[in-house]
Amino acid sequence: MGAGLSVHSRPEGERRGVNSRRRTPPSIFARTARILGLTLFLLTAVVMATSISLALFPMAKRSADDLAALLVLSARTWAELPPQTRPDFIQELQQEHDIRLAVEDKDLEPLQRHSLLVYLGLLEKALERRLDQDHVVVGRDQGNPDGVWIRLPSVEGPLYFGISDTRIGARPPLVFLIALAAILLFSLGAALIIARRITRPLERLSDATTAVGQGRRELLSVEGAEAREIQALIRNFNRMTREVGELLENRTTLLAGISHDLRTPLTRLRLGLEIHGDALEPDLRQLLQRNLEEMEQLLDQSLMLARGFDGKEPVVERELVGLLQTLAVQREAEWRQQHPDSPGRVRFEVDAAVGDGWLWELPEQACLRVLHNLIDNALRYGGGDVLLRLERRDGCPSIRVLDRGPGI
Known part of the structure; x- marks a missing residue:
């Protein structure tokens, strides 16, 4: 059971199957949310890409060059210092720069490379340029996996410099992805809220228009509309609804009045035909009776149509x-x-x-x-x-x- 009754009338010869399906267009809400979301996404991507390329990456590269210069200078300074002052230099390097210096050989385990460790790659390239070497050994001490150790050459043998993860573990791409995800999340939420605020009054107007088309009079309230244009649209719609209702009432009254008024002359014609029908030929009398019946039938249909306008x-x-x-x-x-x-x-x-x-x-x-x-x-x-x-x-x-x- 339901209300989806459809009535069709057309010549039988025109019946044919139609298998094509019309694609339903997207709603205003979906289109607005998509446009706002895409715009905010592109804006966020441009801002973040510009920030990384013009600010973060140059800063990371300069910081890596500075740290590489400090390590190379520390290696050369340690080699030039007398043996009795070297422990003080190691302690000062640890306290002032959070860099550990070891002379004994270490069994370094190669690092598990990760695309997010950008800073470590910049540091290796800076050391290779300053030392004029093709490769600098970088790894973790198997006995002490905390931090990264870098082996640098010196006149007295290799030196090992340990750098903590907190110093070289900066991950700008990861920060970028997290910031981008957060911005996109908030942008999507803002886009949905804006799109909903735009389309909600239109949905109310669409429902009210459907109700008017079905014969119901539903006036919209202006209180829920915040925009001045939407309030003006609702007022115009309510005025149109009242005018359509008055027009239907006037047409119903007019049809009912005309149908009622025409019955009096038709009754006189039928009475005259009954009284003086014997003076007419049978075929003519039968024709006149059929015409009167058709006219009465038309009046009955007009009355039924007038009653049908009220929708009650x-x-x-x-x-x-x-x-x-x-x-x-x-x-x-x-x-x-x-x-x-x-x-x-x-x-x-x-x-x-x-x-x-x-x-x-x-x-x-x-x-x-x-x-x-x-x-x-x-x-x-x-x-x-x-x-x-x-x-x-x-x-x-x-x-x-x-x-x-x-x-x-």
Whole structure:
């Protein structure tokens, strides 16, 4: 059960399967959020890339050159100092610069290279340039894995300089990635909030427009709208809703009044035809009676149309197969009675996908009026039989009135 009832009317020869599916366009919310998110992402990437290339990387390179110069100078100074002053120099180097100096050989384990240890790579290149060597031995002491040890040559043999991880463990790319992720997260949140604030009033307006199209009058409140343009749009929409409601009421009153006023002259014509009908030829009298019946039928349809404008008919549950089958039989009998010479027939057909006892909620009289008018038009202008067909499409009933006429 539901409210997805569809009614179709077209010539039978125009039926054909349409398998193409229209792509649903993205919503305003999705497009706004995507544009804002992409803009903030590009802005963040440009700022971070500029900061790294013009500030962080040059600073890291200069710091690595300074540390390389300090290590080379320390190695040369240690070689030139008397043996009795060397322990004081080692202690001063440890206290002032957090650099350890060892003379004994160390079994260095090669480092597990990682792409984020950019500073260590810059330091190695700076040492290679100052020492005019192709390779500088860098590794961790297997007995003391804390920090990194660098082996430098001297006139008295190799020297080992230990540098703590806190000094060379700076990872600008990792900092960049974390900062970029945080900025993107906050940017995405801000984009979603901005997009939602933009699209929420439009969603309310869309729902209210749908309600007006279904015959309900729903006025929007201006209190929830913060933007001046949205408030003006809501006021204009409410004014339009009131004007449409007044227009429908006036049209309903006009149709009802015209239909009611025309019944008086029609009653006089019918009474005159009954009184003086014997003076007319039988064929002419029968023709005049059929014309009067058609005019009364048109008035009845106008009255039903006027009643249908109010949209107050309750929704009831009905069994569709029996309802439509009864309509087809009744309408064919009425048509044959009004047009005995017409060859038109009304056939009812049920699709195989429709089971027996299919219940559906619908405004019964309004649907019957629509089908009644469609069948009448098909009988009058279709030039033959009319097929009333019930189908199931996407779980909803689809009622088709098919004829062999030229179409509209």
